[in-house]
Amino acid sequence: MSMAWLMLVVAGLLEVAWALGLKASAGFTRPLPSLLTIMAMVASFYLLAQAMKALPVGTAYAIWVGIGAVGTVLLGILIYGDSASPLRLLSLVLILAGLVGLKLAA
Template structure:
């Protein structure tokens, strides 16, 4: 269950990162509230996962899922660049996350 919590925490991290942009500096009420709720839920799930998983692994996986998700969703929702080097770099982040999981 710790891994499931960690995966959802990472997904929520990507969500709140995108929410920061959508909230326009917390000037738009609905995106702002949703962003704050996603932050709280993400940190809570991360804290639960860290009860079982090593702190370094859990934190790196959380950040990696969040960063990867933010880049991919930023491409689709905000028109961020999908330059080949960005996509290759994200691939290497995913490889690193898999390595942490396998080594754990």
């Protein structure tokens, strides 16, 4: 995997971290979770920007958002007991199919 793709995957995983951190920060009222969330945001955006130097902007952004969305939904189900209805799970499969398609077309 090229360095740009690796940075993009890590940026997407950090997006999951900061999305979950937003909930943990309770609207930025809890100092430590708030600080960690902001740090994850900055690192995620930085790595996304670096990856975009070598990858098409539309592909990079969509993959970043897709990793963040799928990861956040899955961890929301596991950690917070969010709904795992068949339609939600099917929707995640469709997002993953789109991400694979974008990667193959890049």
